[in-house]
Amino acid sequence: MTAPASLRHQLEHGLTALNLSLDDAVIEQLLAYQALLQRWNASYNLTAIRDPAEQISRHILDSLTILPHVRGQRLADIGTGPGLPGLILAIAAPGREVVLVDSNGKKVRFLREAIRSLGLQGVRAIQSRVEQVEGEFDCITARAFASLADMLGWGGHLLAPDGLWLAMKGRHPDDELEAMPAGFELRRSIPLQVPGVEGERHLLEIARRPSPEC
Template sequence: MTDRSALQTKLEQGIDALGLALPDAAVPRLLDYLALLERWNAAYNLTAIRDPSEMVIRHLLDSLAILPYVKGQTLADLGTGPGLPGIPLAIAAPGRQILLVDSNGKKVRFLREAIRALKLEGVRVVQSRVEDVEGQFDCVTARAFASLADMLTWGGHLLAPEGLWLAMKGKTPDDEFGGVPPEFVVHCTHALAVPGLGSAERHLVILGRAGDDRTARPRT
């Protein structure tokens, strides 16, 4: 098992490289989440990534890379799996109401335990298909969940009128832009530099409802 101090160093260096300033308790809580995920993963196969050091990069830092683009007081994380990016975002920027959505029972059981064990206030989970979820949210996140067309067709009703949809992708999904439903618009695409990821590409596609033509910009 990787030494926790080594994981902490890797995580802190990555957070610095991303230019983020997190609450004092965020790093130990992120590591507690990682330890819980590692334990459950041994029995329930929640993620294909087994090495905790790789989890720091591909789960924690990958999720935190979109933090500057998250807005509003409510967020829905669709197809969250073991809580990515929703739980790292909840730990890094507490105070937001976050709904984690997944249809997989094993993953939802893990999420409920994570919310309890980590005392994540304002975070709740629902086991459901995305199209059956109700409510509207200032921000919607989706990490490797589906094509832009499918995710907006299934979950577009969850986006508030002036909300932002943050779709986390690998390569720029140029072949998907033509399938975006007409009631939505692509604001912009950002290349994300995830520390430690090497040559692997990460992009964030920011969408909103048609008629809301603001350019989405990172928080300053």
């Protein structure tokens, strides 16, 4: 199904605003993802955002704001919901191993169908609580998932020693940073501007705190 011209224009304009250059084939996949999300959402209520234009801005473009900060070959997206930002990042920058984690069965079924229908390689979705997931990842993403204390407490074991945790937040969470578990430190706080979306957005780059030398 061909995406409406207005959605394509919105996506392309947003990519320009983010200074991102994506191939036409990738843009087609992103639009196909939105169309699939729209169809499934009618029956399974995967997201409260039902307007297609808002799905482009608040889901796809919002996820793509952190693309330049993703690193390494193994990425886990915890509390991914309908694949945000993990599935969007996998579409936009193929080639790395991506694991999408969510405890909600209907969302994981949607993710598996999206992976299949979009022909994504190296991407898998697992239904699990974060604390029960095993493995080690170079990069972990989390968007509107939980407090920093909870997300690091539940999923901190997944971060490689030199890995980077990318936590997407709205307003700068000063109180959450004060309660961050020992063993982790904030490397950078980066203000984000999502095309077509008002309000504050921040990306927190978190890493393991170096062990004191003996």
